[in-house]
Amino acid sequence: MDEKLISRRDLAFQLYEVLKVESLTQRPRYQEHDRGTFEAILDTAQQIAETHFAPFNRKADENEPVFEDGQARTIPETKAAVQAHAAAGFLVAHHDAALGGMQLPAVVVNAAMALFKAANVSFAAYPLLTLAAGNLIHRYGSEEQKKRFLPLLLDGRATGTMCLTEPHAGSSLGDLRTRAEPQPDGTYRLFGNKIFISGGDHDFGGNIIHLVLARISGAPPGVKGISLFIVPKFLVDEAGRMGARNDVVLAGLLHKMGYRGTTSTVLTFGDRDGAVGYLVGEPHQGLKYMFHMMNEARIGVGMGAIALGYTGYLHALDYARNRPQGRPLANKDPASPQVPIIEHPDVRRMLLAQKSYVEGCLALGLYAARLVDDIRTGNEAERARAQELLDLLTPVVKAGSSQFCLKANELAIQVFGGAGYTRDYPVEQFYRDNRLNPIHEGTDGIQSLDLLGRKLWQNGSAGLKALLREVETTLQEAAGENELAELVEALRGARDTLAALIMRLGSLMSGAQAEQVLANSFPFLEVFSRFVLAWQWLRQALVAVSGLRRADLSEDEANFYRGKLHAARYFLRWELPQIEPLCRLLERCDPTFLSMKDEWF
Amino acid sequence: MKILVPVKRVVDYNVKIRVKPDGSGVDTANVKMSMNPFDEIAVEEAIRLKEAGVASEVVAVSCGVAQCQETLRAAMAMGADRGILVQTDVELQPLAVAKLLKAVVEKEQPGLVIAGKQAIDDDANQTGQMLAALLGWPQATFASKVVVTDGKLTVTREVDGGLETLELPLPAVITTDLRLNEPRFATLPNIMKAKKKPIDTLTPEALGVDVTPRLATLKVEEPPKRKAGVMVGSVDELIEKLRNEAKVI
Ligand SMILES: Cc1cc2nc3c(=O)[nH]c(=O)nc-3n(C[C@H](O)[C@H](O)[C@H](O)COP(=O)(O)OP(=O)(O)OC[C@H]3O[C@@H](n4cnc5c(N)ncnc54)[C@H](O)[C@@H]3O)c2cc1C
Ligand SMILES: Cc1cc2nc3c(=O)[nH]c(=O)nc-3n(C[C@H](O)[C@H](O)[C@H](O)COP(=O)(O)OP(=O)(O)OC[C@H]3O[C@@H](n4cnc5c(N)ncnc54)[C@H](O)[C@@H]3O)c2cc1C
Numbered sequence: 001m002d003e004k005l006i007s008r009r010d011l012a013f014q015l016y017e018v019l020k021v022e023s024l025t026q027r028p029r030y031q032e033h034d035r036g037t038f039e040a041i042l043d044t045a046q047q048i049a050e051t052h053f054a055p056f057n058r059k060a061d062e063n064e065p066v067f068e069d070g071q072a073r074t075i076p077e078t079k080a081a082v083q084a085h086a087a088a089g090f091l092v093a094h095h096d097a098a099l100g101g102m103q104l105p106a107v108v109v110n111a112a113m114a115l116f117k118a119a120n121v122s123f124a125a126y127p128l129l130t131l132a133a134g135n136l137i138h139r140y141g142s143e144e145q146k147k148r149f150l151p152l153l154l155d156g157r158a159t160g161t162m163c164l165t166e167p168h169a170g171s172s173l174g175d176l177r178t179r180a181e182p183q184p185d186g187t188y189r190l191f192g193n194k195i196f197i198s199g200g201d202h203d204f205g206g207n208i209i210h211l212v213l214a215r216i217s218g219a220p221p222g223v224k225g226i227s228l229f230i231v232p233k234f235l236v237d238e239a240g241r242m243g244a245r246n247d248v249v250l251a252g253l254l255h256k257m258g259y260r261g262t263t264s265t266v267l268t269f270g271d272r273d274g275a276v277g278y279l280v281g282e283p284h285q286g287l288k289y290m291f292h293m294m295n296e297a298r299i300g301v302g303m304g305a306i307a308l309g310y311t312g313y314l315h316a317l318d319y320a321r322n323r324p325q326g327r328p329l330a331n332k333d334p335a336s337p338q339v340p341i342i343e344h345p346d347v348r349r350m351l352l353a354q355k356s357y358v359e360g361c362l363a364l365g366l367y368a369a370r371l372v373d374d375i376r377t378g379n380e381a382e383r384a385r386a387q388e389l390l391d392l393l394t395p396v397v398k399a400g401s402s403q404f405c406l407k408a409n410e411l412a413i414q415v416f417g418g419a420g421y422t423r424d425y426p427v428e429q430f431y432r433d434n435r436l437n438p439i440h441e442g443t444d445g446i447q448s449l450d451l452l453g454r455k456l457w458q459n460g461s462a463g464l465k466a467l468l469r470e471v472e473t474t475l476q477e478a479a480g481e482n483e484l485a486e487l488v489e490a491l492r493g494a495r496d497t498l499a500a501l502i503m504r505l506g507s508l509m510s511g512a513q514a515e516q517v518l519a520n521s522f523p524f525l526e527v528f529s530r531f532v533l534a535w536q537w538l539r540q541a542l543v544a545v546s547g548l549r550r551a552d553l554s555e556d557e558a559n560f561y562r563g564k565l566h567a568a569r570y571f572l573r574w575e576l577p578q579i580e581p582l583c584r585l586l587e588r589c590d591p592t593f594l595s596m597k598d599e600w601f
Numbered sequence: 602m603k604i605l606v607p608v609k610r611v612v613d614y615n616v617k618i619r620v621k622p623d624g625s626g627v628d629t630a631n632v633k634m635s636m637n638p639f640d641e642i643a644v645e646e647a648i649r650l651k652e653a654g655v656a657s658e659v660v661a662v663s664c665g666v667a668q669c670q671e672t673l674r675a676a677m678a679m680g681a682d683r684g685i686l687v688q689t690d691v692e693l694q695p696l697a698v699a700k701l702l703k704a705v706v707e708k709e710q711p712g713l714v715i716a717g718k719q720a721i722d723d724d725a726n727q728t729g730q731m732l733a734a735l736l737g738w739p740q741a742t743f744a745s746k747v748v749v750t751d752g753k754l755t756v757t758r759e760v761d762g763g764l765e766t767l768e769l770p771l772p773a774v775i776t777t778d779l780r781l782n783e784p785r786f787a788t789l790p791n792i793m794k795a796k797k798k799p800i801d802t803l804t805p806e807a808l809g810v811d812v813t814p815r816l817a818t819l820k821v822e823e824p825p826k827r828k829a830g831v832m833v834g835s836v837d838e839l840i841e842k843l844r845n846e847a848k849v850i
Contacts, residue, residue: 008633009633032793032796036674037793040674040678040787040792040795041789041792043675043787044789047786048786084786088786088788089790090789092789100790102789102790102792102793337829552630554619554628554632555619555622556632557630557631
């Protein structure tokens with residue numbers, strides 16, 4: 001079975017050749033591992049993805065969950081997939097050995113999860129949410145909470161959810177209203193409505209552990225008055241046994257454009273006497289806890305966008321090699337046979353663009369996951385550097401990948417021509433599924449404000465400085481390679497332009513013009529993302545150039561590296577220079593968006 | 602009872618095979634390698650027999666280059682208890698492998714050998730049969746069902762005409778067909794445990810086996826590209842073409 005998920009050759013390139021992941025096994029936490037265990041784990045991920053996820057991707061799309069007797073009903077393959085994933089140990093893979101975990105590096109976990117996402121992103125959402133809920137409880141829960149709830153989330157007896165959004169509070173979480181009343185026994189009763197809650201109900205059996213943001217009565221307004229609660233669907237006793245139904249009611253299901261295998265629920269907490277909830281950590285710190293975990297969750301969203309972009313690209317490539325249509329530009333003989341469309345330069349343009357987006361974003365996503373490993377296990381200096389870099393790069397990993405890889409899916413449809421627009425081929429579904437990623441976990445607009453309003457400047461711009469140092473290192477390493485001279489010059493030029501732009505925006509931000517600067521946050525995110533991806537491409541090109549020097553290279557291997565080099569050329573020649581006109585507009589704080597009036601529309 | 606399971610390292614079934622430009626063989630440099638799928642079925646069957654209390658130990662054996670250790674680890678991650686690597690860089694042909702396995706069998710004294718019916722690289726379908734002949738053991742090839750009761754083996758085999766059921770005394774050699782079982786995934790905890798299971802490394806010399814190839818590969822080439830189909834106008838035309846162009850009737 002060849003499911004065209006994500007190229008394993010490319011994954012190996014990213015992990016072992018670019019990111020040197022094997023060196024992590026010298027750190028005590030990862031010393032039980034070697035390349036053999038990483039590959040065996042990726043093999044298991046791929047087998048389960050090919051057996052339990054990919055074959056039901058279309059079926060899940062055509063049979064969205066239904067609301068029946070107050071419960072969400074899914075197709076039975078959903079439960080089988082979620083259970084197979086849990087039974088293999090993926091929910092506990094990154095945890096400590098003491099918890100039954102394998103202490104697997106985050107970068108490998110992310111690579112493995114990407115295979116599931118490429119196979120069936122809406123099935124993969126359940127384990128992803130379960131992982132995130134487990135991480136939150138592990139990090140901030142009390143010992144008692146960890147003992148009671150964590151094992152359920154690690155072995156698959158429960159799934160998890162994240163309950164932030166309310167009908168009137170999506171981007172603006174500070175306005176959320178769900179209320180938590182303290183009880184004499186130290187627990188809380190929750191009352192309120194949540195919407196868009198992924199995995200908020202299902203029929204897999206087992207429990208659901210909701211992590212809910214709510215306000216304790218009398219809490220200060222805004223983001224400073226939000227607390228985090230554990231609210232199980234079924235109450236759980238000390239021994240972890242499932243008891244009575246908690247007062248969490250499924251009020252309805254949402255009908256979506258894509259991601260249809262995941263239930264999107266409207267939940268009512270406290271329809272009767274209040275949903276029993278357990279406060280996590282300190283009161284009023286809930287948003288902080290949630291956001292601490294956000295960097296990792298957002299790498300997960302970015303990787304989801306990348307996985308969909310990647311599988312779309314592989315499908316388009318396969319189609320282009322097999323679809324005969326038309327003749328070469330120079331061939332005027334109508335009796336000559338048609339050629340596969342991959343022979344047409346314009347089709348190659350579309351394939352190159354896809355390749356450069358998905359492989360560039362994959363490099364970045366895994367680079368970010370590798371930073372998580374440094375934060376966990378590096379020495380003090382490595383930790384600090386990794387944290388600063390990750391904070392800065394997270395909006396690019398999340399929103400940048402969402403934009404570029406959605407574009408990749410659009411191009412995949414175009415390569416398929418009319419076939420791509422039909423439901424006989426999977427590329428239209430990839431596009432619809434991927435369309436979510438610029439929206440959830442902070443819309444692209446919100447991400448761009450986070451980048452330009454906060455991340456660039458926080459801690460004396462430590463993240464930006466760290467990034468520029470990394471870029472300089474890459475430039476210097478690449479400067480020794482004749483073949484890369486053109487690319488080095490392009491990236492250096494872009495770096496200088498961007499640095500000057502940021503200097504100027506920084507001085508305006510501290511003055512009276514902050515609003516004018518922030519009004520253009522989205523185009524800035526685009527400029528910044530293009531620059532970061534161009535840097536990632538130069539890093540890959542460097543490895544490719546040295547790979548090509550290896551003796552005894554097979555033709556396939558040589559072609560792999562040549563393809564990397566050529567995609568780098570494409571990105572730096574055609575995609576990177578697009579920042580120039582944007583930079584000119586940004587530099588002079590072009591006021592077009594800000595000065596537009598509601599009445600003029 | 603101890604079960605011995607030979608496992609072969611082959612090019613992964615997903616990889617598009619490429620012939621080396623000089624025609625000397627198939628390009629395997631940096632190509633993904635995996636356990637032969639029929640051998641996975643064999644490992645699975647052995648583990649099931651152990652889980653059912655019929656077998657006490659499952660030993661995986663691989664013959665070939667040092668990297669065959671990865672294949673043994675894969676077998677142990679599924680549940681085999683230990684591994685034996687017969688290490689050599691010489692190209693191994695079925696007869697040589699059968700002789701090596703015979704030597705290992707004499708050393709290990711298993712009650713049953715379960716092998717794949719063939720390997721997806723050379724598709725030879727010989728090793729199990731040769732091993733049984735060399736050992737003088739009964740054999741049941743292409744097994745689709747295996748039952749062990751009171752020291753006797755009942756094997757259902759897939760043959761051209763349908764199914765055939767054989768009863769064999771132990772010890773014996775079985776080779777597996779596709780429908781015998783569905784191999785399990787190696788779970789992550791078992792992948793980690795497999796790292797700690799022992800692998801003994803032997804050599805053909807130590808086993809006293811001469812593995813010098815008996816066959817020489819003259820040339821390896823790609824199968825001819827499939828040509829585009831043609832529409833025929835009538836049954837007569839079809840028959841004419843089958844007879845005179847394709848020369849099949
Ligand atoms: C399929 C799906 C699954 C989801 N899963 C979950 C989940 O599991 N848990 C959960 O809690 N939520 C979930 N969500 C909700 C999701 O996080 C929100 O949809 C998202 O945060 C946006 O909020 P909103 O929909 O209310 O849009 P709004 O906040 O109303 O935004 C509408 C538009 O206005 C823009 N906008 C809003 N405020 C500003 C501002 N201050 N400055 C500039 N632009 C602004 C936005 O960028 C956006 O373009 C899910 C959503 C979907 C569609
Ligand atoms: C919803 C829908 C409604 C339609 N309605 C009608 C209708 O009413 N009547 C009708 O006759 N048709 C209709 N069509 C067909 C439509 O016009 C074709 O799908 C379109 O012309 C593309 O052809 P194709 O699908 O065969 O793609 P292909 O021609 O196979 O193209 C696939 C890809 O290869 C590229 N390509 C192909 N040849 C070349 C070349 N020589 N040089 C460079 N690139 C090339 C294309 O740009 C495309 O990206 C419809 C299609 C759809 C999806």
